[in-house]
Amino acid sequence: MILLGSYCLYVxxxxxxxxxxxxxxxxxxxxxxxxxxxxxxxxVATGFTTLAVAGMVYAFVLGDYxxxxxxxxxxxxxxxxxxxxxxxxxxxxxxxxxxxxASLYAVGVVIRHxxxxxxxxxxTYATLMFVQGFFLTLxxxxxxxxxxxxxxxxxxxxxxxxxxxxxxxxxxxxLYLGFVGMSIPFAFAIGALVSGKLGDAWIxxxxxxSILAWLFLAAGNILGARWAYVELGWGGYWAxxxxxxxxxxxxxxxxxxxxxxxxxxxxxxxxxxxxxxxxTAFLLTITGTFITRSGLIxxxxxxxxxxxxxxxxxxxxxxxxxxxxxxxxxxxxxxSENTLDSLLSRExxxxxxxxxxxxxxxxxxxxxxxxxxxxxxxGVKVSLGPPYFNSIMTPIGxxxxxxxxxxxxxxxxxxxxxxxxxxxxxxxxxxxxAAAILLIAGVRHAYARVTLAICAFVVSTIVAEFARxxxxxxxxxxxxxxxxxxxxVWRAPRRYGGYIIHLGVVLVFVGFAGAAFTSEYxxxxxxxxxxxxxxxxxxxxxxxxxxxxxxxxxxxDVKISRGGKDLAILLPHRSWYEKSEQLSTEVAIYxxxxxxxxxxxxxxxxxxxxxxxxxxxxxxSWFWWGGIVICLGGxxxxxxxxxxxxxx
Amino acid sequence: MVALTIAxxxxxxxxxxxxxxxxLRRTAAGSIREEEHFRLAREKEGLLQLxxxxxxxxxxxxxSEEEHERQRAEVxxxxxEVMKRLDAAGRLSGDDxxxxxxxxxxxxxxxEAGR
Numbered sequence: 115m116i117l118l119g120s121y122c123l124y125v126x127x128x129x130x131x132x133x134x135x136x137x138x139x140x141x142x143x144x145x146x147x148x149x150x151x152x153x154x155x156x157x158v159a160t161g162f163t164t165l166a167v168a169g170m171v172y173a174f175v176l177g178d179y180x181x182x183x184x185x186x187x188x189x190x191x192x193x194x195x196x197x198x199x200x201x202x203x204x205x206x207x208x209x210x211x212x213x214x215x216a217s218l219y220a221v222g223v224v225i226r227h228x229x230x231x232x233x234x235x236x237x238t239y240a241t242l243m244f245v246q247g248f249f250l251t252l253x254x255x256x257x258x259x260x261x262x263x264x265x266x267x268x269x270x271x272x273x274x275x276x277x278x279x280x281x282x283x284x285x286x287x288x289l290y291l292g293f294v295g296m297s298i299p300f301a302f303a304i305g306a307l308v309s310g311k312l313g314d315a316w317i318x319x320x321x322x323x324s325i326l327a328w329l330f331l332a333a334g335n336i337l338g339a340r341w342a343y344v345e346l347g348w349g350g351y352w353a354x355x356x357x358x359x360x361x362x363x364x365x366x367x368x369x370x371x372x373x374x375x376x377x378x379x380x381x382x383x384x385x386x387x388x389x390x391x392x393x394t395a396f397l398l399t400i401t402g403t404f405i406t407r408s409g410l411i412x413x414x415x416x417x418x419x420x421x422x423x424x425x426x427x428x429x430x431x432x433x434x435x436x437x438x439x440x441x442x443x444x445x446x447x448x449x450s451e452n453t454l455d456s457l458l459s460r461e462x463x464x465x466x467x468x469x470x471x472x473x474x475x476x477x478x479x480x481x482x483x484x485x486x487x488x489x490x491x492x493g494v495k496v497s498l499g500p501p502y503f504n505s506i507m508t509p510i511g512x513x514x515x516x517x518x519x520x521x522x523x524x525x526x527x528x529x530x531x532x533x534x535x536x537x538x539x540x541x542x543x544x545x546x547x548a549a550a551i552l553l554i555a556g557v558r559h560a561y562a563r564v565t566l567a568i569c570a571f572v573v574s575t576i577v578a579e580f581a582r583x584x585x586x587x588x589x590x591x592x593x594x595x596x597x598x599x600x601x602x603v604w605r606a607p608r609r610y611g612g613y614i615i616h617l618g619v620v621l622v623f624v625g626f627a628g629a630a631f632t633s634e635y636x637x638x639x640x641x642x643x644x645x646x647x648x649x650x651x652x653x654x655x656x657x658x659x660x661x662x663x664x665x666x667x668x669x670x671d672v673k674i675s676r677g678g679k680d681l682a683i684l685l686p687h688r689s690w691y692e693k694s695e696q697l698s699t700e701v702a703i704y705x706x707x708x709x710x711x712x713x714x715x716x717x718x719x720x721x722x723x724x725x726x727x728x729x730x731x732x733x734x735s736w737f738w739w740g741g742i743v744i745c746l747g748g749x750x751x752x753x754x755x756x757x758x759x760x761x762x
Numbered sequence: 763m764v765a766l767t768i769a770x771x772x773x774x775x776x777x778x779x780x781x782x783x784x785x786l787r788r789t790a791a792g793s794i795r796e797e798e799h800f801r802l803a804r805e806k807e808g809l810l811q812l813x814x815x816x817x818x819x820x821x822x823x824x825x826s827e828e829e830h831e832r833q834r835a836e837v838x839x840x841x842x843e844v845m846k847r848l849d850a851a852g853r854l855s856g857d858d859x860x861x862x863x864x865x866x867x868x869x870x871x872x873x874e875a876g877r
C-alpha cells in the first residue's frame with residue numbers, strides 16, 4: 115500500500131499535466147468533448163493523489179519508520195488521532211495535503227460546473243491543474259514524504275508537542291481548505307480573462323467557492339487563535355505573528371471581494387477591481403504558504419522549514435506576472451456598465467469597505483515583510499511587533515465596525531439623506547447611551563469605550579433590519595414573529611446570513627475591547643499558600659505526577675474561589691516529551707462570560723514549590739462566540755437564494 | 763511484492779487512460795449561441811434580483827415611493843430588453859414571480875405601443 119502510494123504520486127502528477135494540456139487544447143479548439151476528457155483526467159489525478167495520501171496515512175498507522183517523514187513526525191505511543199494529524203505536521207506531508215485538497219476542490223468544480231461553457235471552463239481547469247501540478251511537483255521531486263532512510267529505526271521521534279492538541283487536528287485542514295479554496299475563484303478569474311468572457315457570469319460561478327473558502331479561512335483563523343490561546347501559554351490569542359498574519363491577509367482580501375462582487379452582479383461595476391481582489395486574495399494565500407514553509411520570516415508557528423522557499427517565490431512571481439499581464443491585456447473589455455450614482459449608495463459603501471479592508475491587508479503585509487525590507491534597504495533585520503499592528507489596525511477595525519452598522523442601511527443606487535437620518539436616529543441614541551453608561555461605569559480606555567459604543571450601534575442597526583423585514587412580512591402575510599424571522603432568513607439567506615456574520619463580528623470586537631483591560635499577576639507558592647488575582651483567590655494544594663508512554667507530566671493542583679465560594683480546581687501542568695526531548699507547558703483556564711482566569715505553571719522550584727503566572731482576560735469568551743456566530747452566518751450565506759433552490 | 767504493486771499500478775493506469783479518452787469518441791457539443799443564452803440568463807437573474815432588492819428597500823423604508831418607482835422603471839426596462847432577446851430564442855423559464863410580473867408589464871407596453 116505504501117509503495118503503491120509513492121508510485122501513485124507520480125501518476126497523479128502525470129494525470130494533472132494531462133488534464134491541464136487537454137484543458138488548454140479544449141480552450142484553443144473550443145471543443146466540449148476535449149474538455150470532458152480533461153474533466154475525466156482531473157478525476158483520475160484526484161484518484162491517484164488520494165491513493166498516495168492513503169499510502170502515507172497507512173504508513174503512519176503501521177509505524178513505517180523507515181520513511182523519514184513518518185519517523186520525524188510520529189512515534190509508536192502517539193494516539194491514532196495524532197498520527198492522522200501528523201500527515202500535515204511536517205513540510206512534505208503538508209504540501210502533499212495541499213495538493214490533495216486542491217484535487218478534491220477540482221472534483222467539486224467538475225461536479226458543480228459540468229454543464230458550463232467550454233470557452234470559460236477550459237482555461238479555468240488549466241489554471242487549477244497548474245496550481246495543483248506545482249504542489250505535486252514539489253512532493254514528487256523536491257520534498258517527498260515517501261523518502262526512505264537506509265536504516266529502519268525502531269521508533270519515531272514523535273510529533274512536536276505543541277502540535278499534539280485536538281485543535282491541531284482540525285485547524286490546519288480548515289485553514290488549508292481556505293487557502294486552497296481561494297484557488298477556485300482565482301482559476302475562474304483567469305478563465306474569464308483568457309476566454310474574454312468578462313461579464314458577471316464568472317463572478318456568479320465563483321460565489322459559492324469564494325464564500326466556502328472565506329468560511330474555511332474564518333474558521334481556520336478562529337481555531338488558530340484558540341490553539342494559540344490554550345497551547346502557547348502567553349495569555350493571549352493573537353500576537354500578529356507572521357503565520358497568523360499569513361492566514362489573516364487573504365481573509366481580509368476575500369472579505370473585500372465578497373462585498374465588491376455584489377456590485378458587479380447587480381450593477382456591472384468594478385470589474386477590474388474584482389479581478390484584482392480575487393487575484394490578490396489567492397496570491398496572499400500562496401504568500402502565506404510561502405511564509406509558513408520557507409522559514410524566511412521567523413515565527414513561533416513555523417513548524418516546517420526547508421529549501422522549498424525559492425520554488426515558492428518563483429511560483430508566486432510567475433503568478434503575479436501572468437495574472438497582472440492578463441488583466442492589463444483585457445483591461446479595455448472590462449469597462450464599467452454603470453457609474454456611481456451617489457456617494458450615499460450601497461455601492462459607495464461597499465467601495466469604502468473594500469478600501470478599509472485592503473488598507474488593513476496592506477498594513478499587515480507591510481508589517482509582516484518589514485524584517486526582510488529593512489534588511490534589504492538598511493542591512494538590519496527589524497521586526498515590527500504588536501504595537502505597530504495595534505496602532506494601525508485598531509482605528510481601521512473601528513472604522514470597519516462603524517461601516518458594518520451604517521452600510522446595510524443604505525439602499526442601492528441612491529438614497530436620500532433624510533431617509534438615512536431617520537434610519538440612524540434610534541441606533542445613534544443607543545450608541546450614545548452605551549457610551550455614557552460605560553463612562554459612568556468607569557471605563558476610561560478611549561478605544562475600548564468607542565468600540566463598545568459602536569458595537570451597541572451596530573447591534574441596534576442589525577436588530578432594526580430584522581425588525582423592518584419582519585414587519586414587512588407580517589403586514590403582508592400576518593405571520594407570527596418567529597415564522598416571519600425564519601422565512602425572512604430562509605428566503606434571503608445571503609442578506610440575513612450576512613447580518614448574522616456582522617453580529618458575529620460585533621461579538622469579536624467586544625472581545626477585542628476586553629483585551630484593553632487585561633491584568634497580570636505572579637506568585638511563587640508552597641502547598642497550602644494562596645494569593646489573590648483580581649477578585650479570585652488561588653490556593654495551591656501541591657504537585658502531582660502523571661506518567662504516560664513517552665510523556666512525564668507534573669500537574670499543579672490549584673483551587674479557585676471567589677467571595678468564599680469554591681469555583682473550580684485547575685490543573686496547569688508541564689510535560690516532558692522523551693522522544694522529541696521537548697518541554698511543553700499547558701495552561702488551565704476558568705472561563706466566564708465576563709472574563710477568563712488564565713493560569714500558567716511558570717516554573718518549579720525544588721520539591722513542592724511552584725511559580726504561577728495569572729492573566730485575568732476580560733470578555734475573551736465573546737471573541738470565541740463571535741467566531742462561532744460568524745461561521746454559522748457563513749453557512750447560511752452559502753445557501754442558494756430561494757428562487758434558485760426552488761428551480762433546482 | 764514490488765512486481766504485484768507495479769502490475770496493479772499498470773492496470774489502474776490503463777483503466778484511467780480509457781476513462782480519459784472515452785469522451786473523445788463523441789462529437790463536439792456546445793455552441794456560441796448556447797453561451798449567449800447562458801450570459802443572458804444570468805443577466806436576467808441579476809436584474810430580477812435587483813428588482814426584488816428595490817421592492818424590499820421600499821418595504822423597509824430605505825427608498826421613497828417616488829425613488830422606488832423611478833429606479834424600478836429603469837431596471838424593468840433593462841430586464842425587458844434582456845427578456846426580449848431570451849424570448850426570441852424561446853429561453854424564458856417563467857418560474858419566477860418577478861419575471862411573470864415583467865412579462866405582464868411588457869405585454870402592457872407592447873399593447874400601448876399598438877404592437
